[in-house]
Amino acid sequence: MSDFAIETAGLTKRFGKQLAVDGVDLAVPEGSVFGFLGPNGSGKTTTIRMLLGLASATAGDIRVLGQAMPRRLANVLPGVGALIEGPGFYPFLSGAANLRRLDAADGFAPAASRAARVDHALERVGLTHAAGKKVRAYSLGMKQRLGIANALLAPRELIVLDEPTNGLDPQGTREVRHLIRSLASEGTTVFVSSHLLAEIEQMCTHAAVMSGGRLVAQGTLDELRLAGQTRARVLVPAADASRATRILTDLGLPPEPEPAPATPGTQPGGAGLGATSGTRGSANGPLPTPEGHFALPGEGAGGAGVGESVLSAVLPESVAREDVVAALVAGGVRVRGFAVQQASLEDLFVALTGEGFDVVQ
Numbered sequence: 091m092s093d094f095a096i097e098t099a100g101l102t103k104r105f106g107k108q109l110a111v112d113g114v115d116l117a118v119p120e121g122s123v124f125g126f127l128g129p130n131g132s133g134k135t136t137t138i139r140m141l142l143g144l145a146s147a148t149a150g151d152i153r154v155l156g157q158a159m160p161r162r163l164a165n166v167l168p169g170v171g172a173l174i175e176g177p178g179f180y181p182f183l184s185g186a187a188n189l190r191r192l193d194a195a196d197g198f199a200p201a202a203s204r205a206a207r208v209d210h211a212l213e214r215v216g217l218t219h220a221a222g223k224k225v226r227a228y229s230l231g232m233k234q235r236l237g238i239a240n241a242l243l244a245p246r247e248l249i250v251l252d253e254p255t256n257g258l259d260p261q262g263t264r265e266v267r268h269l270i271r272s273l274a275s276e277g278t279t280v281f282v283s284s285h286l287l288a289e290i291e292q293m294c295t296h297a298a299v300m301s302g303g304r305l306v307a308q309g310t311l312d313e314l315r316l317a318g319q320t321r322a323r324v325l326v327p328a329a330d331a332s333r334a335t336r337i338l339t340d341l342g343l344p345p346e347p348e349p350a351p352a353t354p355g356t357q358p359g360g361a362g363l364g365a366t367s368g369t370r371g372s373a374n375g376p377l378p379t380p381e382g383h384f385a386l387p388g389e390g391a392g393g394a395g396v397g398e399s400v401l402s403a404v405l406p407e408s409v410a411r412e413d414v415v416a417a418l419v420a421g422g423v424r425v426r427g428f429a430v431q432q433a434s435l436e437d438l439f440v441a442l443t444g445e446g447f448d449v450v451q
């Protein structure tokens with residue numbers, strides 16, 4: 091048995107001249123909540139359609155629940171629940187009646203236990219109270235939960251959800267997120283696509299990042315965070331800037347122009363200076379931030395004060411931060427502040443995809 095709920099090797103899909111999915115090697119561990127992240131048009135939906143046998147691959151291999159797809163489709167599909175591109179329901183039928191229709195269309199589902207299956211699925215998504223209500227009276231969040239109930243009509247080992255919170259209001263988004271977490275706590279593998287980084291950070295144990303049809307990163311969220319760059323930032327009087335630049339360059343840390351400060355709110359749970367509160371003039375030394383990193387004293391959201399310069403350089407693992415400070419001081423630089431900034435997932439994903447991510451509540 092494979093330890094992966096989904097595995098692909100060299101998965102490729104070509105539409106005419108366009109490579110929508112380009113040699114993707116996915117590895118989704120069993121029991122994970124796996125975020126499939128990427129900007130619009132990066133190939134997520136096309137990949138998901140191939141995983142489920144809804145589209146044929148141009149090249150590559152797919153294994154779902156340990157079996158080759160699409161060859162073993164009939165064996166695999168009963169173990170997989172999916173919600174792709176929004177659920178299509180009859181608005182004039184109740185939620186329960188819609189589920190009964192969909193269940194009846196499933197050739198694997200015995201008719202005798204249909205009512206019980208529908209009741210159980212509605213209960214799982216918290217819609218028992220609205221079972222008899224016409225779907226046209228459902229909120230978007232309720233419709234989306236009904237779509238997930240459809241995916242849960244039978245016991246599933248794997249649930250695949252394509253942008254399940256798309257178009258939902260904050261309440262609907264919370265409901266769906268909560269549901270996904272509760273599925274995961276029961277041991278079901280959940281593969282969920284999103285273009286929202288914060289959402290993936292809140293729900294997922296693992297993530298993969300798509301960009302332009304290619305898989306550009308995958309791993310646990312912690313592994314992905316570690317893949318980001320660590321930067322050292324030094325605050326000095328402007329008069330000492332060129333001396334500091336020389337010393338840093340000699341240490342193998344040539345300072346670069348400061349990246350634009352992060353927009354407040356774009357670093358959900360992320361560490362780094364951009365996320366710290368300003369401490370202008372409030373202390374003599376570096377201050378610990380809630381994330382355990384250090385803020386530059388005398389600094390606001392990311393800039394130097396009048397007559398000051400901030401130098402920023404990539405800090406390789408091989409260089410100890412205390413050696414950097416010691417070298418600067420020994421070289422006569424009056425160091426006013428020193429901070430080490432671990433890139434947030436946001437920074438990493440922007441670097442990988444060249445795009446920013448929308449922010450969710």
Ligand SMILES: Nc1ncnc2c1ncn2[C@@H]1O[C@H](COP(=O)(O)OP(=O)(O)OP(=O)(O)O)[C@@H](O)[C@H]1O
Nearest residue numbers: 105108110128129130131132133134135136137285
């Ligand atoms: N049936 C199709 N025919 C031609 N091109 C297609 C087809 N389906 C998708 N594409 C193209 O393939 C690329 C990847 O699309 P896909 O829908 O997989 O991306 P996505 O990451 O899911 O984006 P979104 O979140 O916008 O759905 C896009 O450039 C899209 O225009």
